[in-house]
Amino acid sequence: MLDLTGKNALVTGIANNRSIAWGIAQQLHKAGANIGISYLPDEKGKMEKKVAELVEPLNPSVFVPLNVQDDAQIQSAFETVGDKWGRIDILIHCLAFANRDDLTGGFVETSRSGFATALDISTYSLVKLCGAAKPLMTEGGSIVTLTYLGGVRVIPNYNVMGIAKAGLEMSVRYLAAELGPQKIRVNGISAGPIRTLASSAVGGILDMIHHVEAVAPLRRTVTQTEVGNTAAFLCSDLSSGMTGQILYVDAGYEILGMA
Numbered sequence: 300m301l302d303l304t305g306k307n308a309l310v311t312g313i314a315n316n317r318s319i320a321w322g323i324a325q326q327l328h329k330a331g332a333n334i335g336i337s338y339l340p341d342e343k344g345k346m347e348k349k350v351a352e353l354v355e356p357l358n359p360s361v362f363v364p365l366n367v368q369d370d371a372q373i374q375s376a377f378e379t380v381g382d383k384w385g386r387i388d389i390l391i392h393c394l395a396f397a398n399r400d401d402l403t404g405g406f407v408e409t410s411r412s413g414f415a416t417a418l419d420i421s422t423y424s425l426v427k428l429c430g431a432a433k434p435l436m437t438e439g440g441s442i443v444t445l446t447y448l449g450g451v452r453v454i455p456n457y458n459v460m461g462i463a464k465a466g467l468e469m470s471v472r473y474l475a476a477e478l479g480p481q482k483i484r485v486n487g488i489s490a491g492p493i494r495t496l497a498s499s500a501v502g503g504i505l506d507m508i509h510h511v512e513a514v515a516p517l518r519r520t521v522t523q524t525e526v527g528n529t530a531a532f533l534c535s536d537l538s539s540g541m542t543g544q545i546l547y548v549d550a551g552y553e554i555l556g557m558a
């Protein structure tokens with residue numbers, strides 16, 4: 300029943316084979332979607348090469364640079380999508396950033412610029428990308444973003460990223476309300492802690508993973524593939540009645556009152 304054949308899906312946020320976005324892209328591809336990939340460009344072109352090699356088995360029909368802090372690059376990425384596909388059905392927003400200094404120690408020490416950077420890349424980018432995708436979602440669509448429990452409860456060291464995720468989750472609701480009449484659904488997945496490049500910047504992440512493995516109802520944390528499976532569900536007609544929701548894929552950790 301989970302069939303994404305004929306759907307055009309743009310996946311952002313792949314940096315390496317540990318990226319949650321990589322787990323999502325593989326599951327969307329397995330479900331039959333036509334895949335487009337964006338990567339964060341750097342001066343030496345290292346990321347482009349690395350991501351291109353990784354995603355080759357998915358035969359992406361779109362491969363574009365996309366730094367979400369660069370409006371011209373966003374415009375050009377979606378122009379390419381429009382030229383190649385004519386229409387987009389699925390957008391995966393799977394990216395975030397905060398300075399390492401702001402992910403350890405005192406929250407009151409967060410700098411003005413660090414706060415602005417974290418919210419610009421991790422939160423505002425969803426709004427901006429939805430705006431860019433909207434005119435191309437001519438047959439409706441599904442947009443999925445990634446969030447974390449630290450946007451709802453206090454998690455040690457998550458600090459400014461918790462504020463960014465709280466804003467992201469509320470953005471999901473405002474976007475869902477506004478885009479719903481155009482049959483565009485917007486949902487979020489709140490994933491349990493997974494070892495990735497981004498999570499390694501959060502102070503004490505390994506302790507957090509071990510803690511979840513010890514106390515979560517399923518006595519483990521989750522994999523990129525499990526998050527990918529839920530993303531595929533949210534992008535498919537199986538979830539056609541859902542929008543504006545945050546789904547927890549966290550081995551049940553969120554339900555605990557005494558963790």
Ligand SMILES: NC(=O)c1ccc[n+]([C@@H]2O[C@H](COP(=O)([O-])OP(=O)(O)OC[C@H]3O[C@@H](n4cnc5c(N)ncnc54)[C@H](O)[C@@H]3O)[C@@H](O)[C@H]2O)c1
Pocket residue numbers: 311312313314315317318319320338339365366367368393394395396420445446447448489490491492493494495496497498
């Ligand atoms: N790993 C976890 O434990 C966990 C848990 C819950 C939610 N998440 C969320 O999942 C998402 C993906 O993170 P991940 O853990 O897979 O780590 P990751 O490091 O693999 O992915 C983060 C991505 O963000 C991209 N990025 C950073 N700045 C960017 C910019 N300016 N423009 C475009 N892209 C940019 C990076 O290139 C990278 O691909 C993030 O939103 C993260 O907060 C992660």
